[in-house]
Amino acid sequence: MxxxxxxxxxxxxxxxxxxxxxxxxxxxxxxxxxxxxxxxxxxxxxxxxxxxxxxxxxxxxxxxxxxxxxxxxxxxxxxxxxxxxxxxxxxxxxxxxxxxxxxxxxxxxxxxxxxxxxxxxxxxxxxxxxxxxxxxxxxxxxxxxxxxxxxxxxxxxRNPWAFSVRGGISPTDNANNAPTSNQIEIGGIIFVNPAAQPISGTEYHFGGTVTYRFPATVTAQKEITVAYDGRRTRLGSEASSIDPGLSNSDFSADRLTFGWQGRFRPAGRQTVSDIGTRLFFDWNGGNRSQTGLALEAGLRFPLGDQQRLRLRGRLEHLDRLDNALRTSTTTEVGVEWSFPVGGKDFLRVDLSVADSASDSAAVARATNRLRATYALGQPILNAHIAFSADFRQSLFDRPLFGPERREDSAIGLSATATFAQMDVFGFAPVVELRRERVQSNISAFDTLATQLSFSFRSTY
Structure with missing residues (x-):
């Protein structure tokens, strides 16, 4: 019919x-x-x-x-x-x-x-x-x-090619990462460095990534990437009086990265494993500073109710070209856990421990990190809000300044607002306010900085 x-x-x-x-x-x-x-x-x-x-x-x-x-x-x-x-x-x-x-x-x-x-x-x-x-x-x-x-x-x-661009402007009150005090005590003697004072400035970040995805199979997806990231800094007017020898170009940084990554999920299973490698080249102040090679691997477990658990590991070797003594190898393991809160909000917790081996007492150390990010499910005044808090503790292997080993504790707090309704061609403005305090038993590494960042993020 x-x-x-x-x-x-x-x-x-x-x-x-x-x-x-x-x-x-x-x-x-x-x-x-x-x-x-x-x-x-x-x-x-x-x-x-x-x-x-x-x-x-x-x-x-x-x-x-x-x-x-x-x-x-x-x-x-x-x-x-x-x-x-x-x-x-x-x-x-x-x-x-x-x-x-x-x-x-x-x-x-x-x-x-x-x-x-x-x-x-x-x-x-x-x-x-x-x-x-x-x-x-x-x-x-x-x-x-x-x-x-x-x-x-x-x-x-369905596109094997993917392109992404990024950029932002970050005014800061401590562009030169200066300590809170320009005095350091070594062997009972106090030394004063007049140039070790915070200098305000504006950092400009920019970069892009090109990714090619190979044809996927039922159990695997592989891709290669080429990425570039750069940073330029414009120092505040007080720089010339605090340290006349400084210039904007001293704080420039560039990184070129070549990477490969694969994601694998055995048939009939929900767990996803990933493995990747990155080869990168760094420039600081316009000069080649180091070459790095990193191997990364992870295993993701879906726990139901939108919960995700990921175990990860990283092995990274940095070959310092500007100071061979500071060449290092870092091993790191960590766990990431994300889950919904109250049905709409979302919480992500990231915990890691790392060890950096080096001939330099200024580099060799053990580091513990904890970071938590809480994202609100409902926008406030058309802005999607997220709060982050991170804690980092580093204990260096050998003393460098005096008989004590250096020990740092860093606490960072940030708030991010994404204005998705104000997007331009799918890129929404993002504003982030961050404040970080590093407390160290060596005064030269005791710092405090506040940074306000403006950037754009793709909503697609």
């Missing part, structure tokens, strides 16, 4: 299509009557698309587009029909034309989204993601933005 009904519908649609095409052909010769049928023809093309009759829709829309070449609605629907028929290049061109001539925000949003769909069908996933960000910027409603996010996630999952 259902088959007979579908055949009857298709038959009537075919008859109606022939009639409409004939009517449009006649209307094309009679400009005054053409306008009488355009709305009906548009609705008919949408009906054809809904019933999967893409060829019929294409035929109707082709006639309409010839008659009304600057109607974005016709071009948008025609692009969808061409894409459904496998004519992706024509669909891309048609959607781009619709975007160029569209005047309303709604039409520009829809044209950008249809163009992204056509690009994705043509295998041009990166360009499709860029156009989806543009469509998201033009989305007229929250529902439309949510649909763009779903489309973006779908296209990203």
């Amino acid at each position: 259902a088959d007979r009904f579908r055949k009857l519908v298709r038959c009537r649609l075919a008859v109606f299509t022939i009639w409409m095409l004939s009517a449009l052909a006649v209307a094309a010769q009679q400009p005054n009557s053409a306008e009488l049928d355009i709305d009906t023809a548009k609705r008919l093309s949408l009906v054809f698309m809904a019933y999967g009759q893409h060829r019929a829709a294409h035929d109707v829309l082709t006639v309409l587009a010839a008659r009304h070449p600057r109607d974005p609605e016709i071009l948008i629907t025609l692009s969808r029909a061409e894409r459904a028929l496998g004519q992706t290049e024509q669909a891309i061109s048609r959607a781009r034309q619709a975007f160029d001539i569209a005047e309303s925000q709604a039409h520009r949003h829809l044209a950008a989204r249809v163009l992204a769909e056509a690009l994705a069908s043509a295998g041009k996933h990166t360009r499709a993601q860029l156009w989806l960000r543009r469509a998201g910027q033009l989305a007229p409603t929250d529902a439309a933005k949510a649909a763009i996010r779903r489309d973006y996630a779908y296209v990203r999952s």
Whole structure:
């Protein structure tokens, strides 16, 4: 019965299509009557698309587009029909034309989204993601933005290439990481360093990552990455009087990283293991300072109710080019536990212990770290808020200044606000306020710093 009904519908649609095409052909010769049928023809093309009759829709829309070449609605629907028929290049061109001539925000949003769909069908996933960000910027409603996010996630999952950029500005009251006191006592003698005073400044952070994902299998996903991160500092006006020998370039830092990572999940199991390696090169003050090689591995356990537990380990070797004595090898193990609180909030706890072996008494040490992050589930004044607290304790292996071994205790507190509703092309502004206090039995390493950071974070 259902088959007979579908055949009857298709038959009537075919008859109606022939009639409409004939009517449009006649209307094309009679400009005054053409306008009488355009709305009906548009609705008919949408009906054809809904019933999967893409060829019929294409035929109707082709006639309409010839008659009304600057109607974005016709071009948008025609692009969808061409894409459904496998004519992706024509669909891309048609959607781009619709975007160029569209005047309303709604039409520009829809044209950008249809163009992204056509690009994705043509295998041009990166360009499709860029156009989806543009469509998201033009989305007229929250529902439309949510649909763009779903489309973006779908296209990203099928794109072997991934690109990310990052950047931020961080004013600070201690750009040179100076101690709270410029006096140090060695062997009962007090030494004073007039240049060891905090200098205000502004740090500029920027970077990007390119990732290539190899074709995934049922049990494995592997990828390689190339990343760059840089930092530039502009010192405050007091720098020239505190330490005339300092310059902004002394605080520049650059890192180039090459990495490989694999994630594995045995068939029928929920645990996920990951292993990766990174080779990185550092520059400080414009000069090569060190080369590093790190091996990392982890094992994730889903505990139900959105809980996650991850055990991890890291082995890192730093080859210091500026001071060979400070070459070091660090081993670290840790555990991360994240879980919901009260149904909407989220808490993450990270605990680790590490040991750094080195010939330098200023480097060799054991370090314990504890970090907790609490993210609020409900926004406050349209901002997603998260609070973090971290504690770090380091005990150095051998004395360096005097008979006592150096021991540091650091406490950091930060609050982060992400304004997702103010996103620009899918990048939302992020504001972070952080204050860190390091207490040391060696006064030269006792520091206090406050930093305010402004950056952008992708919401997709």
